[in-house]
Amino acid sequence: xxxxxxxxxxxxxxxxxxxxxxxxxxxxxxxxxxxxxxxxxxxxxxxxxxxxxxxxxxxxxxxxxxxxxxxxxxxxxxxxxxxxxxxxxxxxxxxxxxxxxxxxxxxxxxxxxxxxxxxxxxxxxxxxxxxxxxxxxxxxxxxxxxxxxxxxxxxxxxxxxxxxxxx
Amino acid sequence: xxxxxxxxxxxxxxxxxxxxxxxxxxxxxxxxxxxxxxxxxxxxxxxxxxxxxxxxxxxxxxxxxxxxxxxxxxxxxxxxxxxxxxxxxxxxxxxxxxx
Amino acid sequence: xxxxxxxxxxxxxxxxxxxxxxxxxxxxxxxxxxxxxxxxxxxxxxxxxxxxxxxxxxxxxxxxxxxxxxxxxxxxxxxxxxxxxxxxxxxxxxxxxxxxxxxxxxxxxxxxxxxxxxxxxxxxxxxxxxxxxxxxxxxxxxxxxxxxxxxxxxxxxxxxxxxxxxxxxxxxxxxxxxxxxxxxxxxxxxxxxxxxxxxxxxxxxxxxxxxxxxxxxxxxxxxxxxxxxxxxxxxxxxxxxxxxxxxxxxxxxxxxxxxxxxxxxxxxxxxxxxxxxxxxxxxxxxxxxxxxxxxxxxxxxxxxxxxxxxxxxxxxxxxxxxxxxxxxxxxxxxxxxxxxxxxxxxxxxxxxxxxxxxxxxxxxxxxxxxxxxxxxxxxxxxxxxxxxxxxxxxxxxxxxxxxxxxxxxxxxxxxxxxxxxxxxxxxxxxxxxxxxxxxxxxxxxxxxxxxxxxxxxxxxxxxxxxxxxxxxxxxxxxxxxxxxxxxxxxxxxxxxxxx
Numbered sequence: 221x222x223x224x225x226x227x228x229x230x231x232x233x234x235x236x237x238x239x240x241x242x243x244x245x246x247x248x249x250x251x252x253x254x255x256x257x258x259x260x261x262x263x264x265x266x267x268x269x270x271x272x273x274x275x276x277x278x279x280x281x282x283x284x285x286x287x288x289x290x291x292x293x294x295x296x297x298x299x300x301x302x303x304x305x306x307x308x309x310x311x312x313x314x315x316x317x318x319x320x321x322x323x324x325x326x327x328x329x330x331x332x333x334x335x336x337x338x339x340x341x342x343x344x345x346x347x348x349x350x351x352x353x354x355x356x357x358x359x360x361x362x363x364x365x366x367x368x369x370x371x372x373x374x375x376x377x378x379x380x381x382x383x384x385x386x387x
Numbered sequence: 388x389x390x391x392x393x394x395x396x397x398x399x400x401x402x403x404x405x406x407x408x409x410x411x412x413x414x415x416x417x418x419x420x421x422x423x424x425x426x427x428x429x430x431x432x433x434x435x436x437x438x439x440x441x442x443x444x445x446x447x448x449x450x451x452x453x454x455x456x457x458x459x460x461x462x463x464x465x466x467x468x469x470x471x472x473x474x475x476x477x478x479x480x481x482x483x484x485x486x
Numbered sequence: 487x488x489x490x491x492x493x494x495x496x497x498x499x500x501x502x503x504x505x506x507x508x509x510x511x512x513x514x515x516x517x518x519x520x521x522x523x524x525x526x527x528x529x530x531x532x533x534x535x536x537x538x539x540x541x542x543x544x545x546x547x548x549x550x551x552x553x554x555x556x557x558x559x560x561x562x563x564x565x566x567x568x569x570x571x572x573x574x575x576x577x578x579x580x581x582x583x584x585x586x587x588x589x590x591x592x593x594x595x596x597x598x599x600x601x602x603x604x605x606x607x608x609x610x611x612x613x614x615x616x617x618x619x620x621x622x623x624x625x626x627x628x629x630x631x632x633x634x635x636x637x638x639x640x641x642x643x644x645x646x647x648x649x650x651x652x653x654x655x656x657x658x659x660x661x662x663x664x665x666x667x668x669x670x671x672x673x674x675x676x677x678x679x680x681x682x683x684x685x686x687x688x689x690x691x692x693x694x695x696x697x698x699x700x701x702x703x704x705x706x707x708x709x710x711x712x713x714x715x716x717x718x719x720x721x722x723x724x725x726x727x728x729x730x731x732x733x734x735x736x737x738x739x740x741x742x743x744x745x746x747x748x749x750x751x752x753x754x755x756x757x758x759x760x761x762x763x764x765x766x767x768x769x770x771x772x773x774x775x776x777x778x779x780x781x782x783x784x785x786x787x788x789x790x791x792x793x794x795x796x797x798x799x800x801x802x803x804x805x806x807x808x809x810x811x812x813x814x815x816x817x818x819x820x821x822x823x824x825x826x827x828x829x830x831x832x833x834x835x836x837x838x839x840x841x842x843x844x845x846x847x848x849x850x851x852x853x854x855x856x857x858x859x860x861x862x863x864x865x866x867x868x869x870x871x872x873x874x875x876x877x878x879x880x881x882x883x884x885x886x887x888x889x890x891x892x893x894x895x896x897x898x899x900x901x902x903x904x905x906x907x908x909x910x911x912x913x914x915x916x917x918x919x920x921x922x923x924x925x926x927x928x929x930x931x932x933x934x935x936x937x938x939x940x941x942x943x944x945x946x947x948x949x950x951x952x953x954x955x956x957x958x959x960x961x962x963x964x965x966x967x968x969x970x971x972x973x974x975x976x977x978x979x980x981x982x983x984x985x
Contacts, residue, residue: 228388236396243400243423247407252415259419262400266426269393273437278429278448285452290422290459297415297463301470319409327402333699334394337676341390343438349445357442358449360496361559365626368614369453371510372630375607376457378517379637382597383652384464386471387643394675401668408661417657424664431671439678447622447680451667454629458660461633465640465656469649 228272228345235272239265256294263287274348393434400427414466418459425455502556502565504545505573506613512538513606520599528598532588535602539581539609546573561683562620567982568829569616572750575833576612578961579743580605582840585958586847587735594733595644604634604641605739612747619758621670621680624751625663628715631747632659635740639732651731655740658714658724666711672704673759682759690762705766708755709774715748718774718808719781722801729797734850737793738843741800742836749807749832756811757825757984764815772812772908778805779919786926792846792856795926796839799882802923803839806897807831809912816904822983823903827896830980834893834969838881841962844955845875852949861930863939868949872934874959881966883927884920889969892977894920 242261249255263286270279358366400423407420429448436444500507516534520527549556555566583605591601611630618624636659640652674680676697677688689701710721717725729737760767782801789795810824846856848871853860865872881888894916901913939945951959968976 225388232388232392236392239396240399240403243403246423247403247411247416247420252413255416255419259422262423262426266430269396269430270433272388273393273433275433275437275445275448278433278445278452281449281452282429285456286422286426289456293459293463294415294419297466300467301415316410319406322409323402323406326405327399330398330402330703331395333703334391334398337697337700338389338391338394341438343388343390343393343434345388345437349437349442353442354445354449356493357446359493361443361562362446362450362622363496363498364559364563364614364618365450365623368611368623368626368630369450371513371607371610372454372626372633373457374517375604375630375634376461376637378600379604379634380461380464382600383461383637383640383643384467404664414653414657418660421657421660421664424661424668428664428667428671431668431675435671435675435678438675441678443622443678443680444674447625447671447674450622450626454626454663457629457633458663461637462656462660465636465649465652468640468643469653472644472646472649 232269232272235265235268239269252298253295256291256298259294260287260291263291272345273343274345276348277351277354390434390438393430397427397430397434400424400430414462414469418462418466422455422459425451496559499556499558499565501545501549501552502558502563502617504549505542505577506610508545509538509542509606509610509613512541513603513610516599516606517603520603528592531599531602532584532592535606536581536584538606539577539584542613543574543577546570546577550574560681562623562681563617564619565617566984568753568825568984571829571980571982572616572746572832573613575746575836576609576616576743579746579836579840580609580612580739582844582958582961583735583739583743585954585961586738586840586844588954589952590733590735590847594642596641596733601638601641604638608632608634608638608739608743612743612750615747615750618751619682619754621674621682621685624754625667625670628666628747628751629663631744632663632715635659635736635744638736639728639740641736642733645731647731648733649731651728654724655728655732662711662714662721665707665714669704669707669709669711672700672707676701676704682754685759686761686763689760701763702766705760705763706770709752709767709770712748712752712755713774716745716752716804716808717797717801718804719778719801722778722782722798725801726794726797729800730791730793730856734793734843734847734856738840738847741796741843742839745800745804746832746836749804749828752811753825753828754984756814757821761815761821768812768815768908771808772912775805775808775812776912776915778802778808779915780805783919783922783926787922789926790858792858792861792930795858795930796842796846799923799926800839802919803831803835803882805919806894806916807835809897809916810900812912813901813904813906813909816906816909820900820904823900825984826981827893827900829982830896830969830977831893833980834881834889834966837962837965837969838878838889841874841878841959841966842882844958844962845871845878848949848951848955848959849875851951853943858930858933859940860943862933862937863943863945864934866939867945867947871949871951874963875934876931877963877966879927879931881970883924885924887967887970889966892969892973 246258267282404423432444432448615627636656642648677685713721786798814824881890884890884894901909
């Protein structure tokens with residue numbers, strides 16, 4: 221095994237552990253601000269994974285949009301609705317147990333399916349994906365989706381202002 | 388690297404997100420759990436894209452990121468409106484509508 | 487070195503994109519008028535919105551007259567009979583919704599021009615959806631039609647019930663899209679392409695057998711995701727709450743257009759993307775269909791509010807529309823029958839459901855309530871509305887000569903045509919459920935005709951119905967009757983094929 225491959229595997233393991241722990245803390249912590257901060261670690265971890273996968277452009281977008289904008293929005297939301305800043309209302313333990321059971325069963329089924337299909341498929345990343353290829357694809361094959369998403373953002377902007385403003 | 392290590396990580400994140408959606412009562416917290424799921428989708432898409440050597444996965448992931456930003460924006464607008472009217476973001480407490 | 491000039495503009499068929507572009511241009515005009523004229527724009531916004539929708543109908547008609555199937559971007563965006571019929575249904579539905587909204591939104595405490603901007607962007611999403619044949623475009627179209635819909639459900643800002651409806655609808659909607667996306671990511675992973683035709687080619691060949699588990703998982707997640715969108719049982723929980731709390735014209739829009747858009751996506755996925763994997767999707771859709779019909783109807787029986795009742799009846803109607811898909815994979819002839827029957831049902835359902843909501847809006851002007859009890863004695867003071875409501879309820883129940891019977895007839899025909907036991911059993915379930923449904927539709931009808939008006943309703947003078955609502959009633963009534971009485975004249979419009 222080449223040194224590069226060892227390094228890739230070691231980093232993947234580290235990132236995966238950090239992401240899983242943060243994700244679990246994000247859905248179990250009782251403090252909304254802490255949950256948002258744990259979410260930052262998950263997002264940063266995925267950005268690192270995207271770099272491992274050679275998708276630098278997606279990694280940069282992930283950092284800019286998710287960590288730079290979405291988390292900030294979440295924190296704004298938490299600050300503006302001060303009442304819920306502290307503890308999330310406690311949930312009955314049976315409901316937690318049920319939800320945990322659903323999640324574990326789902327994980328088992330999905331894990332089996334994935335093992336069955338991609339048991340030892342290797343992933344070889346030689347060089348990063350070029351930005352130019354991504355943008356060419358967006359502006360040719362996916363141009364309809366691109367135009368539609370721009371209308372979507374405008375509609376979301378207008379609508380969110382109407383809904384959120386005081387009148 | 389194995390393709391499956393990425394897929395399994397994404398699968399676990401998906402399940403953690405589903406757990407969060409099921410147990411959380413605060414609208415903002417539910418939204419964070421949904422973001423976990425969207426993140427797992429992006430990992431899947433980029434990993435599959437790298438595996439197939441196809442640019443579609445990355446493009447799809449970029450679109451998902453753009454839409455997620457719009458979703459969170461309007462979600463917080465709705466939560467804010469709700470908070471201003473009722474002083475709670477707890478949607479389980481919102482019970483004007485039966486059912 | 488990357489050659490920047492290597493990029494070649496993809497060929498664009500402007501005629502094929504004309505309906506969307508027209509609507510986009512008119513929507514942008516509406517926004518600009520709003521920005522420049524501010525308060526004065528309110529007076530023209532409804533007119534401008536309905537003009538936009540009718541203007542977008544023009545290229546749909548010219549494309550239909552031209553008649554050739556057009557495909558752009560290697561088939562990712564297609565204009566064929568199916569997409570043209572559905573585009574027309576969406577534009578006319580939205581036109582009726584504008585008619586229903588005009589008076590309601592102007593009199594209430596609403597942001598008016600922005601409301602129509604939201605409506606037009608949602609309709610744009612629906613138009614894109616009818617032509618989308620790849621996963622990315624389907625997903626973006628779905629979001630483009632959902633996000634304005636979440637906001638419209640919340641539009642009555644001072645009404646706590648509207649806030650709550652919006653929040654519930656929004657949280658369920660984003661969760662459903664996330665689940666749907668996970669399924670799409672698995673399908674993309676198996677095929678390495680976002681195009682539905684490529685996905686079908688990969689998941690059906692024998693080489694993909696080793697990946698069957700992931701294909702099944704992906705299909706389940708996609709179907710569950712759309713199950714939420716079309717409010718199929720057991721993924722319908724958000725629908726009654728969202729429908730009851732949202733402003734009534736918005737509810738009409740959600741229950742008809744949003745549901746139909748979910749179906750359009752499901753139809754193109756099933757017929758183009760999964761077609762050769764009928765062993766996987768048929769049992770799944772069979773269960774979903776049977777559960778929706780039965781669950782929706784049983785819960786509709788217990789409702790005391792007309793809007794909630796229509797919400798549950800909408801769950802049942804989604805079940806009827808899913809039914810033909812459960813046998814669609816038997817042969818390509820069956821598939822054509824199944825597709826045509828669902829499209830027919832969608833068109834008739836749009837007319838009769840919008841009509842019922844038009845009556846509810848008109849009656850609520852007097853009674854300020856949608857409780858079923860408040861319909862008692864309606865015939866004494868609003869005979870025309872009573873007749874109209876009876877027509878729409880009987881159409882929903884599927885009684886000839888009103889449109890609904892033809893829709894149900896086509897569905898049952900499509901179920902029986904392949905002659906499989908599964909199809910026959912599901913046809914029986916449809917029949918049984920039609921009988922259950924008759925009870926709760928007939929209950930409202932008997933309240934209106936037989937009972938005396940309740941004391942708190944002023945019943946001495948007739949209800950004044952605004953001209954726009956009357957126009958909506960006439961339009962939907964005519965379509966409902968046309969499909970019921972002369973189906974041979976109008977039925978061929980919905981005779982389409984995707985294969």
